[in-house]
Amino acid sequence: MKLLLTHAYFLYEDAKELQIMRPYAPLGILYLSSHLRAKGFEVEIYDSTFGSRDELSRILHNDAPAILGIYANLMTRGRAVEIIGEAKAAGWRVIVGGPEPSNYAGEYLRAGADVVVRGEGEIAVEALMASGFDRSAWPGIEGIVYLEESGETVRTGPARHIANLDAQPWPDRQRIDIPRYMQTWRDYHGRSSISLITARGCPYRCNWCSHSVYGHTHRRRSASAAAAEVEWLRDRYNPDMLWIADDVFTIHHGWLFEYAAELKHRGIRIPFECITRADRMNERVAATLAELGCMRVWIGSESGSQRILDAMQRGVTIEQVQLAVELSKANGIETGMFLMWGYDGEEIADIEATVEHVRSCRPDKFLTTVSYPIKGTPYFEKLAGRLVNIGPWQTTTDRAFQIRGRHSRRFYGFADELLRREMAEVPDAAAIVAARRGLAETYAETEA
Numbered sequence: 403m404k405l406l407l408t409h410a411y412f413l414y415e416d417a418k419e420l421q422i423m424r425p426y427a428p429l430g431i432l433y434l435s436s437h438l439r440a441k442g443f444e445v446e447i448y449d450s451t452f453g454s455r456d457e458l459s460r461i462l463h464n465d466a467p468a469i470l471g472i473y474a475n476l477m478t479r480g481r482a483v484e485i486i487g488e489a490k491a492a493g494w495r496v497i498v499g500g501p502e503p504s505n506y507a508g509e510y511l512r513a514g515a516d517v518v519v520r521g522e523g524e525i526a527v528e529a530l531m532a533s534g535f536d537r538s539a540w541p542g543i544e545g546i547v548y549l550e551e552s553g554e555t556v557r558t559g560p561a562r563h564i565a566n567l568d569a570q571p572w573p574d575r576q577r578i579d580i581p582r583y584m585q586t587w588r589d590y591h592g593r594s595s596i597s598l599i600t601a602r603g604c605p606y607r608c609n610w611c612s613h614s615v616y617g618h619t620h621r622r623r624s625a626s627a628a629a630a631e632v633e634w635l636r637d638r639y640n641p642d643m644l645w646i647a648d649d650v651f652t653i654h655h656g657w658l659f660e661y662a663a664e665l666k667h668r669g670i671r672i673p674f675e676c677i678t679r680a681d682r683m684n685e686r687v688a689a690t691l692a693e694l695g696c697m698r699v700w701i702g703s704e705s706g707s708q709r710i711l712d713a714m715q716r717g718v719t720i721e722q723v724q725l726a727v728e729l730s731k732a733n734g735i736e737t738g739m740f741l742m743w744g745y746d747g748e749e750i751a752d753i754e755a756t757v758e759h760v761r762s763c764r765p766d767k768f769l770t771t772v773s774y775p776i777k778g779t780p781y782f783e784k785l786a787g788r789l790v791n792i793g794p795w796q797t798t799t800d801r802a803f804q805i806r807g808r809h810s811r812r813f814y815g816f817a818d819e820l821l822r823r824e825m826a827e828v829p830d831a832a833a834i835v836a837a838r839r840g841l842a843e844t845y846a847e848t849e850a
C-alpha cells in the first residue's frame with residue numbers, strides 16, 4: 403500500500419515565512435522516505451513548501467486513497483488538522499508525526515488521525531507499513547498512540563531509536579525540487595543554501611526546549627559519513643552555502659576535528675552556518691570552524707541575566723557567551739545571538755542586563771522572541787496553572803498561550819525597542835529614554 407508523505411508548511415500561504423524567505427527541505431519526511439523505500443515500500447512525497455492547499459486537496463480527492471503521513475510542528479498544527487480532516491473525508495488513512503503530535507496525541511486522534519507516531523519515525527512507520535495498517539498488529543509496535551474501537555487511548559512503549567545512523571540512507575532530496583529551494587535563496591539572499599544534519603538529539607536540558615523527537619539522546623554520524631554527504635551535495639547541487647541544522651554542531655570536539663580533517667582530505671570548503679552553545683566553544687573549536695568555512699555561528703544567549711539563565715537550566719554563563727562571541731569574531735566568523743524575553747520571573751533589571759550584555763558583545767545579528775511554553779517541556783509544566791488558551795486548540799499554537807500575571811506584549815515591545823535603539827549604529831538618545839519610559843509605564847500591564 404502506498405504512503406504519501408507531506409508536511410503542513412506552505413511557504414506561499416504563510417505571511418511570516420514569506421518575509422523570512424529562507425526555505426529548507428523537510429529533512430524529517432525525506433529521511434522517512436529514503437528509509438522506507440530502502441525497505442521496499444512505495445512512498446511518494448508531496449513537498450508543500452512551494453505547493454498549495456488546493457493542489458494537495460486535488461491529490462487527496464483525485465488519487466486512490468492510500469496512507470497519508472503528515473509532519474507537524476507547533477506552528478503548522480492548524481494546517482495539519484485541516485489536511486487530516488480532508489484526507490479522512492476522501493477515504494485516506496492518516497499517520498501523523500514530527501515534534502508536535504506526540505505532545506497532543508489525543509487532540510490529533512480526535513481530529514481524525516488514525517495513529518500518532520511519537521519521536522523518531524523510521525522504525526515505527528516501517529512497522530505500521532509492514533502491518534498493512536492492520537490494527538491488530540499495532541499493540542506490538544513501539545512509539546505509537548491510537549484509539550481502540552472502544553475509544554480508549556493506547557500508548558505503546560517508547561519509539562525505538564536507530565542505533566547506527568551511518569547505516570541509514572541519506573534523506574531523499576532527489577525526490578523534491580531542491581533546485582527551486584536554491585533558486586529562492588539566490589533570489590532573496592544572493593546565494594543558495596542547503597541543510598543537512600550530522601547528529602540527532604541534544605543531551606542538554608534547557609527547560610523550555612522541546613525534546614519530543616529524540617529525547618535527551620545524542621547520536622552522531624561518523625565524521626566520514628557526514629563528509630561524504632557534503633561531498634555528494636557539492637557534486638550534485640553545488641550550493642553556495644550549507645546550513646548544518648544540528649541542535650549543537652560543536653558539541654563533540656573530537657568529532658569536529660575529525661570532520662575537519664575529512665573535508666580537508668576531500669578538498670571541500672563550503673561556507674556554512676550552524677548553532678553552538680557558548681560552553682562548547684574554545685579557541686581550537688573557533689579556529690576549526692573558521693578553517694571549515696563557517697561564516698556565521700548562532701549562539702543561544704537568551705538572557706544577559708545569570709539569574710534567568712540559571713532558572714532556564716541553560717548551563718552556561720554570561721562570560722562564556724561573551725567569550726564565544728569574541729572567539730568567533732577573532733576568527734572572522736559572524737555571530738548571531740538568540741535572545742528570549744519574558745522568561746518567568748524576568749524583571750526590568752534582567753532586561754537591562756540583557757541589553758547591556760548584547761551591547762558589550764556586539765553580535766552581527768540578534769533575534770528576539772517572547773518565551774512560550776511548548777507542551778512536553780519542564781517550562782510548560784512550571785507554568786501549566788497559569789496558561790490561558792486564547793482560542794480552540796485547532797486554530798492556535800503553543801506560541802499563542804497567554805501566561806497569567808506575565809507582563810503584556812506591549813511591555814516586551816518596549817524591551818525590544820530599547821535593545822534595537824541601543825544597538826543602532828547611531829543610537830538615538832531620545833528614543834532610548836522613550837523605550838525605558840515605555841517599560842516603566844507598562845510594567846503593571848499583564849497579558850492575562
Ligand code: B12
Nearest residue numbers: 426429430471472473475476477499500501519522523612
Ligand atoms: C531545522 C529546524 C527548523 C527550520 C525548518 C526548516 C525545515 N524545513 O526543516 C526553521 C529554521 C525554518 C525552523 C523554524 C521553526 N522551528 Co524549528 N527546528 C529545526 C531543527 C533544529 C531541526 C529539524 C530537523 O531537520 N531535524 C532532523 C529531522 C531528521 O528530524 P525531524 O524533522 O524531527 O523528523 C523525525 C521525526 O520527527 C519523525 N517524523 C518527521 N516527519 C514525520 C512524518 C510522519 C508522518 C511521521 C510518522 C514521523 C515523522 O521522523 C523523523 C525522522 O526520525 C529542530 C530541532 C531538531 N533537532 O529536530 C527544530 C524544531 C523542529 N523547531 C521548533 C520550533 C519551535 C520552530 C519555530 C516555531 C521557531 C520559531 N520561534 O519561529 C519555527 C516554526 C516554523 C514553521 N512555520 O514551521 C521546535 C518544534 C517544537 C514543537 N513541539 O513543535 C524544534 C523541535 C526545536 C526545539 N527543540 O524546540 N526550524
Ligand code: SF4
Nearest residue numbers: 604606607608611649
Ligand atoms: S536549547 Fe539547544 S542546548 Fe538547550 S536543550 Fe535545546 S537544543 Fe539542547
